[in-house]
Amino acid sequence: MSDLRIAVVGTGLMGADHVLRIRDRIAGAVVSAVIDPDTSRAEAAAADAPGARCFSSLADAIAADAMDAVLIATPGTFHQPDLLAVIEAGLPTLCEKPLTPDAASALEVVQVEAAGGRKLIQVGFMRRYDAGYMELRKMIADGGMGDLLALRCAHRNPDVPDSYTQQMLINDSVVHEFDIVRYLTHSPVTSVEVKHLKRNPNNAAHLDEPILVLLETASGVVADVEMNVSVRFGYQVKTEAVFADGIAEIGRTSGTTVWRDGRFSGAEHTTFKTRFAPAFEHEIQSWVNAAKTGTIDGPTAWDGYLVAAACAAGVRALEAGERVEVDYADRPAFYA
């Protein structure tokens, strides 16, 4: 079987990274097109992908039949028209989160996809492909530790650029927990509440964090998430699952241990790129394998909508300082 031809839309940090990953780590796929309105950036990325053509718009690439599948890595505000276009063109697509910037536009994508009758849009919630989360999900489903009661989570970044806003704490960062909590528990997030921890004086003036976000699922599980984007020491995503009969923890770093100067130590991640590198590879390989058969294998557009709705509640909770219930549209039969 010949290689899947992938068009990468958007060649910023994330898109450029995906170009290299597909070239170096993914079996059965090639980057056949690189799409960016910024032509020089597109050409730089294409230089890393032997044989890839450059386009300044997705429409042009579709018209040129330049690909079998699409990977969207532009900012979320640009996603909706491209998503509608790939559904129209029948191209299996992996769309980096968020699906779209708000619940209403996400619901439109869902409705268009459902009307088309084919699952073509996969959303880039890569945590589902992380070995720890996968093992934890199995443990929960398995029931050997008794009921899951709580998830105690930490999501820590060393720092963020000045462009990172207060709302992005929810839309850019907690967004991952909205998906993974539901994925782990098989139960939707029904409410969100936000508590402010003591403000980190390292922060830019417009940022008030870390925060503690409390999510509750329909099944009664409570997840408390320390969302911290300024903790300097490194990048860390971990979860402690509290079961009726015991505890499980994922996300500890390991590797070489060094004894020096009266201490033993090991390296911690400093960026999501290394922390989730195996998850990204696993995610994209799974998608490539599915895309060759004309479909997807992972979080759907509907999952993307659910998270968008939860984020909307999260932003209201962040602003209001109160518990906010999440409001979901009915699930189309297509996604049952």
Added chain:
Amino acid sequence: MSDLRIAVVGTGLMGADHVLRIRDRIAGAVVSAVIDPDTSRAEAAAADAPGARCFSSLADAIAADAMDAVLIATPGTFHQPDLLAVIEAGLPTLCEKPLTPDAASALEVVQVEAAGGRKLIQVGFMRRYDAGYMELRKMIADGGMGDLLALRCAHRNPDVPDSYTQQMLINDSVVHEFDIVRYLTHSPVTSVEVKHLKRNPNNAAHLDEPILVLLETASGVVADVEMNVSVRFGYQVKTEAVFADGIAEIGRTSGTTVWRDGRFSGAEHTTFKTRFAPAFEHEIQSWVNAAKTGTIDGPTAWDGYLVAAACAAGVRALEAGERVEVDYADRPAFYA
């Protein structure tokens, strides 16, 4: 210098344990008296302490000049008259927590002690003597990791007896966090809020836990405490301190590692007795050393009162489901 003669009041689980500890692990002290209205229980405990006399009341022991210092290990509801008696008698005393069962009675003890002009009452908050908490306190004071922003705590018991009530989640268990959070941060706890995690089905019908308790200090630090008395696997008290520049964690078990049957493993504590054995020894040794000079060295009656006031707010928060502010009396100059 001759050994400090200690009278142990109350020979239940805790008192009997202290008798053995003083005999086996404490330098410069002997158990000279064992006091319990249940004579046969007192005699059983005294049999473990060569030379100890039995009394059925503290008054009798004081009248007989049977001791230089007193260790109170009766249930909290019986503490107040005994505390007033030892103050009257001028005997340095270590009183197991709680000081008294409520803030009003605790304040009376404080006032009587202050009127007497000597610090005689030390409260048994043994976590202050745990190596991990001591190291963490030093790290916070030291400032090398930047401001302390949050404390993420877990207090887990394998199970509790049927007599353990819902209010005891606060008065018997979270009570320790009320003291240690203030001790670590040098700032009083100003509010309490309680969230219910998913109820553990292992629980007796009258217990609804685990709970997540949110404490805030005057300095803005938030401590979230998973209070869990039914987690089966073992006994665990741990804290993750979130600083501006990094993280510190205390309370992980260590010891012999065994590789068997495809896993590596190590022993976890199953009771506070082993988890805090070094802390209890350290606490009692410090108190003995101070008592020889007629005073105490550790949490005072005033600390006991502050915790009682916080517990009162905690119980209201548990029942009301809302954030409750803690109401403190003014600090007597005596404790400045």
Added chain:
Amino acid sequence: MSDLRIAVVGTGLMGADHVLRIRDRIAGAVVSAVIDPDTSRAEAAAADAPGARCFSSLADAIAADAMDAVLIATPGTFHQPDLLAVIEAGLPTLCEKPLTPDAASALEVVQVEAAGGRKLIQVGFMRRYDAGYMELRKMIADGGMGDLLALRCAHRNPDVPDSYTQQMLINDSVVHEFDIVRYLTHSPVTSVEVKHLKRNPNNAAHLDEPILVLLETASGVVADVEMNVSVRFGYQVKTEAVFADGIAEIGRTSGTTVWRDGRFSGAEHTTFKTRFAPAFEHEIQSWVNAAKTGTIDGPTAWDGYLVAAACAAGVRALEAGERVEVDYADRPAFYA
């Protein structure tokens, strides 16, 4: 650039595994041919590789121009004629260890390759691609911990098949240390000594192990290797490096930690397949990338010869119970 067409020779455990790995995890390559005299086994393996053709001999596959590169996964006793054939055909080849079963035949391969003037043979010492060993090698070269003084190694298998002989302790198992010690230290192994530890009563009658193998390098570093093929609990390869100023350890397992029944625990590997899965992927991807340019990138035929010579000394040491010096031929200028 089109995919590298790989012929896999030998479809036993290892060969079948490589077929799946190339299909699922390697970028820019396809299995184009599967070669095994056992036709039904070859067909079974080919069924896993869409488009692959079956051959009963390497010669037939070469004649059919069925591949751009060769991966040899037959037992070592069959390697030599195939190695000579791929050199003759100019095909970049990854040959599973050992290069050949003895030093003399290995030297012949080396001489033929050198005469041909192209480096075509890479030997499958996958430890060089393990993250831990790579980090350790860098640390040694870097010098920040001072001189490397010793390596304390353990190589533990849960068990071995009845066909595993006493000599295979050296030729099949310690063989990896012969390569990696030299690779880490940049210095050849000059002597071998073998000590018997207490015999594991789990062993088959013909096996007397575990053994402790002492290797010395020209630079004076001593590696002591616990070679243990019957330790039941799991599969473990680890090394503690003793430097002048500190210690570094690689090979500890990590992952999800579970607290249950009074213990905390984590999974240990039970087979080299999972322990070295990332190393195998890294090794084969590196080789594929090089093979596309007509060469190799990794341990050479000369490295394979050096290890064969060290193994010969190791077998003599195992049998003689004495320290044996390793006898090496002069290095051909071609491998300088």
Added chain:
Amino acid sequence: MSDLRIAVVGTGLMGADHVLRIRDRIAGAVVSAVIDPDTSRAEAAAADAPGARCFSSLADAIAADAMDAVLIATPGTFHQPDLLAVIEAGLPTLCEKPLTPDAASALEVVQVEAAGGRKLIQVGFMRRYDAGYMELRKMIADGGMGDLLALRCAHRNPDVPDSYTQQMLINDSVVHEFDIVRYLTHSPVTSVEVKHLKRNPNNAAHLDEPILVLLETASGVVADVEMNVSVRFGYQVKTEAVFADGIAEIGRTSGTTVWRDGRFSGAEHTTFKTRFAPAFEHEIQSWVNAAKTGTIDGPTAWDGYLVAAACAAGVRALEAGERVEVDYADRPAFYA
């Protein structure tokens, strides 16, 4: 029961430490006498022990009936006459290792004690009181992991004073392994062999180490000991026990974990004083408890002799570079 009166002989580093330990951490004992020919050093130590008297010789202290028991902390070369004196005086005695500097003089002490008919001499092999070694001994005796096959040990010091000689590698350092290997395995050490690892360039000119010492027991267990007195980073004593069915490891440090600057880390010991502080306390408390009944509870003079004989073989092995068998006298019936 009144406190045991202890005379501490020798007030160097070790003796002064024991004075403080008895005062601060040992129940039912007081330092009643401090003995040192260096009067000013004796007085300094006595100042730490309220009520202790100073003597310039053991004979004077015995004549003054100044103690119920003796703790000898002088250098080994001075032990023999004092040991004979305490046996003569019938005083339970804890003698820091070595019992005496050589096997012949140790045997004399043994014979005198046996003739006296009372076990009065305990030797300070404190590792027997370390929680890890105790747990490991129980695991070996218990048999649940199958036969013990090997012990892989490391004994690492940050550095040593210039007065530390090459022979002290055996007599001062490996001495502990000679006792503990036999204690763990219930089987005498029958041979010793020494291998030189690469010399640490940090060493003084007269020191050639680290060394690897191979001990074999009568039961066939082999212990390989990395003896390293110059590893800078800290103080570490650890052992990995290789059983037929699994592995157990003792001696890893734990405690507070700190995440900073891209690494997680924890404190390692830097001196035996902290590493073995609980073992020293446990040892002395056990001895005190036994001494009150006129006897000892721990390694006997015979154990001290056995280690002296093994050290003699160890020194020969260090010098000869060959395996040396240990030569033991017959065990007196008294120690059966």
